[in-house]
Amino acid sequence: MEFILQPWQLFLVILAGWMNRQQQEVIEYLRTENQVLKQKLGKKRILLDDDQRRRLAVKGVVLGRKRLEEVGTLFTPDTILRWHRMLVANKWDYSDHRKSKPGRPPLPDEVRQLVVRMARENPSWGYDRIAGAIQNLGHDVSDQSVGNILKAHGVEPAPDRKRQTTWKTFLKAHWDVLAAIDFTTVEVWTKSGLVTYYLLFVMELRTRRVHFAGCTANPHEAWMKQAARELTSFDDGFLNDKRYLIMDRDTKFCESFRSILRQSDVEPIMLPPKSPNLNAQLERYFGSLKSECLSRMIFFGKQSLERAVCEYVEHHHRERNHQGLGNRLIDPDEQVGKPDGDVECHERLGGLLHYYHRTAA
Numbered sequence: 001m002e003f004i005l006q007p008w009q010l011f012l013v014i015l016a017g018w019m020n021r022q023q024q025e026v027i028e029y030l031r032t033e034n035q036v037l038k039q040k041l042g043k044k045r046i047l048l049d050d051d052q053r054r055r056l057a058v059k060g061v062v063l064g065r066k067r068l069e070e071v072g073t074l075f076t077p078d079t080i081l082r083w084h085r086m087l088v089a090n091k092w093d094y095s096d097h098r099k100s101k102p103g104r105p106p107l108p109d110e111v112r113q114l115v116v117r118m119a120r121e122n123p124s125w126g127y128d129r130i131a132g133a134i135q136n137l138g139h140d141v142s143d144q145s146v147g148n149i150l151k152a153h154g155v156e157p158a159p160d161r162k163r164q165t166t167w168k169t170f171l172k173a174h175w176d177v178l179a180a181i182d183f184t185t186v187e188v189w190t191k192s193g194l195v196t197y198y199l200l201f202v203m204e205l206r207t208r209r210v211h212f213a214g215c216t217a218n219p220h221e222a223w224m225k226q227a228a229r230e231l232t233s234f235d236d237g238f239l240n241d242k243r244y245l246i247m248d249r250d251t252k253f254c255e256s257f258r259s260i261l262r263q264s265d266v267e268p269i270m271l272p273p274k275s276p277n278l279n280a281q282l283e284r285y286f287g288s289l290k291s292e293c294l295s296r297m298i299f300f301g302k303q304s305l306e307r308a309v310c311e312y313v314e315h316h317h318r319e320r321n322h323q324g325l326g327n328r329l330i331d332p333d334e335q336v337g338k339p340d341g342d343v344e345c346h347e348r349l350g351g352l353l354h355y356y357h358r359t360a361a
Contacts (some may be wrong), residue, residue: 114134
């Protein structure tokens with residue numbers, strides 16, 4: 001019996017053959033493209049994220065190992081099938097839903113922060129000492145846990161930390177007997193024209209009190225020696241109770257100036273070259289002095305300069321809050337902090353400086 005195709009059946013056969021040929025051509029192109037990419041990449045790995053691996057695994061497991069080898073993918077069949085096995089394993093992984101994880105419970109973040117803080121603030125403390133201090137605060141922690149926490153944060157053991165005394169730690173340890181000295185400059189109009197004046201300041205680092213030691217257009221050796229005598233005067237010298245005086249390597253701080261300081265038991269501390277941050281408190285004061293006063297005025301003669309500087313020093317001590325002192329005043333009067341009385345504004349230098357205070361009730 002002879003089977004005769006109907007016209008519509010013949011059309012479907014032709015259409016299916018044409019579509020199969022088109023698919024083969026697309027597959028052949030993709031295989032060639034993959035081969036070119038492999039040759040281009042050589043031995044370099046293709047790094048994929050989890051979402052990209054998931055998409056390839058879902059598609060690849062449907063094809064199977066044999067058809068994947070025929071296609072010639074960028075990744076081996078074993079790799080794609082391994083990704084699929086990982087997807088299946090993750091589907092049945094309920095470890096995230098466990099109420100408690102196996103093993104010893106982790107230490108609270110508060111304890112970890114305390115351990116790191118104590119180690120950094122106390123270079124000589126070992127693991128046992130830190131563990132004891134933590135127990136004083138109501139937390140039970142072992143010395144081994146302290147060691148693990150410090151290792152995780154890159155903090156070295158006590159013997160190594162002892163040799164890492166920072167300049168900040170040194171300054172705080174000597175606040176009461178430490179002062180700093182330095183120059184700043186300002187341009188002044190005189191009969192001879194515009195002249196640069198040098199202003200010499202000394203600061204008590206613990207309290208941030210500032211002493212204006214004088215100004216001159218020529219800070220020669222004789223002027224510096226006289227300044228040293230006044231700073232170390234037995235009666236009212238600003239450096240009477242100081243043991244160390246920080247200064248840079250400016251040649252104006254000559255040997256005779258330093259010698260007078262040593263005779264009064266004040267040891268000059270010469271800072272390394274190009275290190276303004278080591279005298280940061282006085283440098284910060286200079287920034288405020290210039291931005292709030294000197295840079296906003298034009299000075300005619302030495303007398304007008306000295307008057308403005310003295311006004312600002314008084315403002316610095318009694319009327320300006322300092323962030324380095326907890327945002328407090330250096331020399332507050334009795335009315336500071338009281339809620340009673342009318343609020344008044346006190347002006348200095350024609351209104352450049354303001355201070356708000358309450359009148360006595």
